[in-house]
Amino acid sequence: MIELNKKYKLPSEFAEFIGLDYANSTSNKHKKESGQFFTPKLISDFMDDLTRPKSNKISILDPGCGTAILSCSLIEKLASKIEIKKLRLTLYETDLNVIKETKKVIEYLTKWLRKKGVNLNVIIKRQDFIIDNSSAFTTNSLFDLKEFTKFDYIISNPPYFKISKADIRAIIAKELIYGQPNIYSIFMGLSAKLLKPNGELIFITPRSFAAGNYFKAFRQSFFNSVSISRYTYF
Numbered sequence: 475m476i477e478l479n480k481k482y483k484l485p486s487e488f489a490e491f492i493g494l495d496y497a498n499s500t501s502n503k504h505k506k507e508s509g510q511f512f513t514p515k516l517i518s519d520f521m522d523d524l525t526r527p528k529s530n531k532i533s534i535l536d537p538g539c540g541t542a543i544l545s546c547s548l549i550e551k552l553a554s555k556i557e558i559k560k561l562r563l564t565l566y567e568t569d570l571n572v573i574k575e576t577k578k579v580i581e582y583l584t585k586w587l588r589k590k591g592v593n594l595n596v597i598i599k600r601q602d603f604i605i606d607n608s609s610a611f612t613t614n615s616l617f618d619l620k621e622f623t624k625f626d627y628i629i630s631n632p633p634y635f636k637i638s639k640a641d642i643r644a645i646i647a648k649e650l651i652y653g654q655p656n657i658y659s660i661f662m663g664l665s666a667k668l669l670k671p672n673g674e675l676i677f678i679t680p681r682s683f684a685a686g687n688y689f690k691a692f693r694q695s696f697f698n699s700v701s702i703s704r705y706t707y708f
């Protein structure tokens with residue numbers, strides 16, 4: 475770790491290095507089946523540059539975190555703009571092998587933040603993001619909403635692959651589904667439900683959600699609670 479600290483100045487640099495190394499060790503089949511394509515640092519920095527800090531007490535959710543490069547970039551940008559007092563980071567990842575690598579990145583990030591006097595409170599959930607938050611789809615009263623943990627920032631490069639309508643995740647998220655669902659849109663729709671008022675969703679996704687009948691139900695639900703303040707087409 476001492477040598478790595480010398481080589482990589484920022485946690486996001488370390489996360490990118492670890493991610494490349496891990497991606498080299500996995501098959502194309504694994505990548506395709508788990509929708510695992512890591513974000514390059516150039517893109518994660520670009521995404522996170524757009525954030526506007528609103529408070530120095532911050533909660534972040536990174537569903538489908540991989541090596542947590544997006545969270546690292548986001549935290550670096552926020553730390554360069556404000557003095558963070560409280561920081562809570564929640565990560566979801568289903569690939570148990572990559573989680574071993576994510577832990578190294580989190581250790582690095584924790585040390586980096588400690589030098590700045592920031593104590594990182596982190597939880598890594600080795601669960602399916604959709605199944606673990608299924609109750610968000612059944613809640614409809616304001617009273618129930620209070621029971622959820624909600625976030626100031628939700629950042630994600632979600633998995634992309636089609637699932638069948640009989641998949642438990644499609645059943646959980648049925649209000650978003652019409653035709654054959656793609657898991658990325660469920661990540662987006664669910665995240666919108668887990669966002670605090672005035673919070674920010676920062677997602678890199680395909681653009682297929684923006685048009686067509688298949689995503690009509692998704693758009694109706696999603697744009698009921700969020701509005702787009704900026705998009706970039708890659």
Ligand SMILES: C[S@@+](CC[C@H](N)C(=O)[O-])C[C@H]1O[C@@H](n2cnc3c(N)ncnc32)[C@H](O)[C@@H]1O
Pocket residue numbers: 493508509510511512513537538539540541542543544566567568569572601602603604630631632633634
């Ligand atoms: C497109 S990759 C992005 C990884 C990372 N966010 C990044 O930007 O480099 C999506 C990640 O989500 C994970 N994943 C797939 N299905 C998931 C699920 N249902 N719940 C949580 N994570 C999932 C994959 O293992 C993969 O690491």
